[in-house]
Structures are given as structure tokens and as C-alpha cells.
Amino acid sequence: MDAQTLTYIFVFLTFGLYIGIAIWARASSTSEFYVAGGGVHPIANGMATAADWMSAASFISMAGIISFMGYDGTIYLLGWTGGYVILALLLAPYLRKFGEFTVPDFIGTRYYSSAARIVAVIALIAISFTYIAGQMRGVGIVFSQFLNIPITWGVVVGMAVVFMYAVLGGMKGITYTQVAQYCVLIFAYLVPAIFISIMITGVPLPQLGLGATVLDGSGLSVLGKLDATLVDLGFAPYTQGLKSKVDVFAITLALMIGTAGLPHVIVRFFTVPKVSDARRSAGYALLFIAILYTTAPAVGAFARLNFIDTVHDERYTEVDSWFKSWEDIGLIGWEDKNKDGRIQYHPGSPFEGRPTYSDQRREDGSRTITNPPTSNTNEVYVDRDIMVLANPEIAALPPWVIALVAAGGLAAALSTAAGLLLVISTSVSHDLIKKTFAKNLSDKRELLAARLSAAVAIVIAGYFGIFPFGFVAQVVAFAFGLAAASLFPALLLGIFDKRMNTAGAISGMICGLAFTLIYIAYFKFMAPELNNAEHWWFGISPEGIGSIGAAINFAVAFGISRLTAPVPAEVLNLVENIRIPKGVNEPHNH
């Protein structure tokens, strides 16, 4: 059977599985809809967290980005794992003890203020929609490449599936579909990685294969060969980065604390029965995530080697067919600058901007590009998002592996999208409607409101999928900056600083969020021509500015709280209470 048919079968089977689970795990109360009734086993929750966490960006884009960034890819590897240590040690157990439904719930109660709750809701919605835009684009890419249907239809199918299990099942449905999705995505990620590792080094474990000797008789290690090849072509060595140390530090920190402040991750820890389960569950989540995250750098390095091997100095007419099929959908572009009929791959952009193609083809069948060429010798444009998806084709793996990767990419995108939709809808139905505007709402009507807001959120997310902006991982990176600068400090101080009060928390969140948003908007949209290290503050890029935003949040919150009214006694009791694991399901006085 060919890859196309197999892909249809795999995608159909996995979607059927997700919908089956959704029907089995329907939510019948708000507690089940919001936190799966608080009865999820720590290991199941660990898997669900991992699937929730590992998005289209992790699955599709990350290894590709690392393969082009080399050492600089460290920011994602460390940033997106190290945050779990903070989460496990500083937030998850205490928020579980607090025992409510949402992140704004905690902020609203701890800071005894509806205003604080609403600021938290705004931050949550800004973060989650920024993040979900990336997921829907991931769904679109997978559908258009593997199922040969227009991106729009791909996104619509994805929306329909998420609708089924998010709206019907709520957190309960999402949790158990995410467990299934984790299994699909990790299997789909490891199989090609192991194949390719064996092909290149003979070592099955990609983590070791990355350091092993290449089987081409050169006696070099994978990284050694990659360094040498890249330097030959005029690139910087793979194991050395181009970013400044201060920027790598700032971005990593922003991603880490952003991770710990992401609402859709935090709420996952509300679903386990006890405080000790929340700690354990964070450990399992990180373990399950680490399996993919330690494989990704190997996948990235192998992909870059394979890419150079098959493309550089090859005649266009003889190049492997994957090159042409990705060219056809516009993610690869080639401009034969020196007119030798061969593809040359060197540093720099081959032409200005993303490729735009004219309708005609050149004599050799390649697509004519209308962008003005640049003066360097590089002739190839390649969208970094394709590396993981194209990897099995580049390495000529059997068709079922290609189909598996497509199903895995969809599992990653859909599981994250569902988790995000859930926190958006619960913050609307619970924090805005129930706790702010209609306090007498019955449980049944609140559940209906939650389902309706999930449906609306899906439509908005679908819009972002059909009209996307930017690289998946780049867009997602900003969500972390926003989370780092707004929610994380308010949560941390709420637990560890007994004197933190309403005025401090609100002003901290607003200053952190506003600073980060303005900095990103200025360099990314208002003055993109100034977006370089010379103009950045302290040499920190918009991706890393969340760490400064967080520092501003902490400083403002600390200063203001010391100048304003002390915290009331019942809130002090609440803080004392959440610091102690015992008595998790006893109602407390708020």
C-alpha cells in the first residue's frame, strides 16, 4: 500500500479511537468537565500532561528548528523541560491543595479580589490564543501534506474532532484521549528516529547515536561530521551557537518560567486526587516529555546531515522526489543562481523573504521564484517546519512510517489544542460567568455555558489555523513570554510570600504583561527593521524578554505590596493551609 492510503487508515483509526474514548468518558458535572472529577491516576495524568504539553511545535517544528540552530536549539530543549522542575517544586503541590478548578480561581481567591481574577482571565486568554494559533497551523500543515486536501478543510476536520471530545467530555474526555494521544505521538516520534539512528550510526538508541561514529568510514562522530560539513559549506559549526550568551540565558529562563505559568499545564495537576499525587505526576510528566526531548536533538542532527547529503550539489533533475513534493506545496524553493543546474546549499537567505512562485515552471520542472535573489551563493529556501515530517521520506523509510508520523503530528497538535480550549472555556464559564457576572448559576447551566464557550473557542482557534501567522514555534514562544511575565510571579508569590496583597499582585501582573507585550509588538510588528541585538535592551530578543517582564512583575508586586494594606487573616489561613499536604479534600473557608 502507498503512504497516502496508509496515512488515511492511520488517521482514521486514531481519530476513531479518540472519539470512542470521548463518548466513554462524557462529563456529567462541572467538576468532571473542569478537573475530571479530581480522580485521575498520577501516571495517566503524567501521560496526559505530556501530550497536552508536547504540541505541534514540539513534534513538528522543534527538531527542525534545532537542526538549523545547532547549539542554539538548547533554548527549547532546556526551556521546555526545566520548567517542570519549577512547576513540581514551586507550584503544582500547593495549587492542588488549594483544590479549585482554574488558575484565575487561585489568583482571585488568594488576592481576595474580582479584579485580580479578571486580570488573570485576560492573561490566560491572551496566552492560550497565542499558543493555539500554532497548533491549528500544525494541523493544517499535516493535513495538506499527507492527505492532499486544502489546509482549510484539514483545519475544519481537526476542529470537528476536537469539538467532539472537548465539548462532550470536558477535562475527563480530554484526559483519557490525551493518554491515547501520548502513546501515538511518542511511538510515531521514536520509530523513525530509531530507524535513522541505525542507518547512520548502527546504534539503535538515538540519544547515544548522536555521539556515535558515522558508518561512512570517515571515522567521525555524527556531531564531528556535521561540524566539519557545515564549516565546509560556510556555516558556523553545529555545536556552537550564533546567539549571544545573555540572549540564550534569557530565552531559556523565559521558556522555563513560562512553562510553569501556562494555565493548561497547571490545571492538569488539579485532576489528581492528592498533593503527593501532584508531585509524583509532575515527575512522570517530565519523564514522558524527556523521552521525546532527548530524542529531538538526535533527530535534528541526523536530519541536517541527511538533508545536506541528498541536496547539496545534486542536479535538480536527479534530486529525490521529496524535494519536489515539498516544493510543490511551497515550503521549499530553489533559485539556480549560478545556472549549473545543481542545487547549492550555503548560509544566508537565497532570496528576500518567503518564496512566492509564478505560475510557470523552468525547463527542468522547478518552480520559478519571483522574489529578488540575494547576492550570496545559497540557492535553497527550506521551511524548518518540514524537517520532522520529511525526515522519513528523506531517509527513504517504509511508507507506514510516514503514515505513522502524520498520525503522531496530528495527535500532538490536537491534544494541545484540546487542553488549551478547555482552559479558555472554563475561565469564561467559571471565572467570568459564574464567579463574576451570574453568581447564582446552577451547576447544570454552568456546564452548558462551559460547553458553549468551548464551541466558540474552537471556531476562533480554527480561524487562526486557516489564516496563520509565523512559524509554529516562534508564535508559541511568545505565549511563554506572556505567561512568564504575568501569571507565574502572581502564583509563586501567592504561595511563598504571605505579605503579597491585591494591589501588589495586580500591579505586578499588569506591568509585567504590558511591558512584555509592548516589547514584542514593537520589535515584531511596529519596527521589525530594528529587531536585532544592537537595538534590543541588554541584548535580549523579544523571545527572551519574558524573563525581564517577570523580573519587573516581581519587583513591582513586592514594592507595592509593602506600601499598601496588609493581607486579611482569612487569606493568611488559606496560605498556611495550602502549604500543608494533609486534608486535601476538606472544604476550606473561602
Add this chain to the structure above:
Amino acid sequence: MTGNKNNDAYWRANVRLMLILLAIWFTVSFGFGILLVDWLNQFQFFGFKFGFWWAQQGAIYVFVILVFVYTAVMRRIDRKFGVSDEGDH
């Protein structure tokens, strides 16, 4: 303030453990993986430059271990101070 001495002592033990583990967390990631990476890269480790290995693999393994160590040690501390949630359901 409730001024519960046992709970305060429990909290101090918790914070102490947390700070130790976070110091390790910082050292392996920001320390070995970022600040000292160039210096460590002069050493070889299973075919990797040592700093690069910390940045793209080693630190992640340590992260996982840290969280499980925290879970295990906290269970002991919880019991010692009589605040464990083991009897809860």
C-alpha cells in the same frame, strides 16, 4: 498568623530541600549548559563535546531525577511532621 510551630518547621524543611534541588537545577542547565559550555566543550564525553551534551541531553536527565528525588524526600518529610496526605482520600 496561626503560629503553628510544627507547620513552620515543616515549611522550613520543605524550603531547604527546594533550594538545594533548585541549585542543582540551575547548575546543570544555566551553569553547565549555557554559562560554562565553551569551557566544558574541550572535554569529550561519549562522542559529544561535554558542554554540548549537558545543554542538549544531560541537564534533562538531571531534571527528571530531581523531581523524583523531591517526591521521595518530601514523602519522608511529610510523615516526619505528621502532615502527610496518605490518610486522605
